Amino acid sequence: MQEIVPPLAAVLTDFPDFRDPRGVRHPLLAVLLLSCVAMLCGARGELAIAEWAENYGATWRAPLGFTRPDGPSQSTVQRIFGGIDCDALESRLAQWAARVIAACPAPADLPLPFEAMAIDGKTLRGSARCGAADAHLLSAFSQRLGVVLGHAAQRYGIGCQAAANAGSTIR
Numbered sequence: 001m002q003e004i005v006p007p008l009a010a011v012l013t014d015f016p017d018f019r020d021p022r023g024v025r026h027p028l029l030a031v032l033l034l035s036c037v038a039m040l041c042g043a044r045g046e047l048a049i050a051e052w053a054e055n056y057g058a059t060w061r062a063p064l065g066f067t068r069p070d071g072p073s074q075s076t077v078q079r080i081f082g083g084i085d086c087d088a089l090e091s092r093l094a095q096w097a098a099r100v101i102a103a104c105p106a107p108a109d110l111p112l113p114f115e116a117m118a119i120d121g122k123t124l125r126g127s128a129r130c131g132a133a134d135a136h137l138l139s140a141f142s143q144r145l146g147v148v149l150g151h152a153a154q155r156y157g158i159g160c161q162a163a164a165n166a167g168s169t170i171r
Contacts, residue, residue: 009065011053015088016082026068026076030064030067031072034072035049038052038053120141121139
């Protein structure tokens, strides 16, 4: 029997909100869900998420849990991403994505029992100048599903050795 994957909203419902309840305009769950939807549509930053909410999100705001007619501003999104526990959020999203992947088996007509995975590294722009110790990100990407399976920060200058060890360092 195939596992039923819970909706993303159920996974994020009890995510701890660090904000003082007296000044909250938008529920944390609504902002997190809106951010996920906007990123799936190509938004790549706080400003892009806020712009997506303003331009395309009017029909989505109420179903996502917003209680006000307007969406979050760029500064609200930035404050939320700056204050939440990113490791905890990443862990929850990764566990949910793993359940989704397990529920989406590869098509039976694939010729091999293998699945393609691309490994790519990027140097964070301006990171060496700012003194960052982990200036490289190494990511593993599933070709079939079109999602990043995991990523790991790497020390500056380790080059191809990181790709050779990717299976053990990607989380």
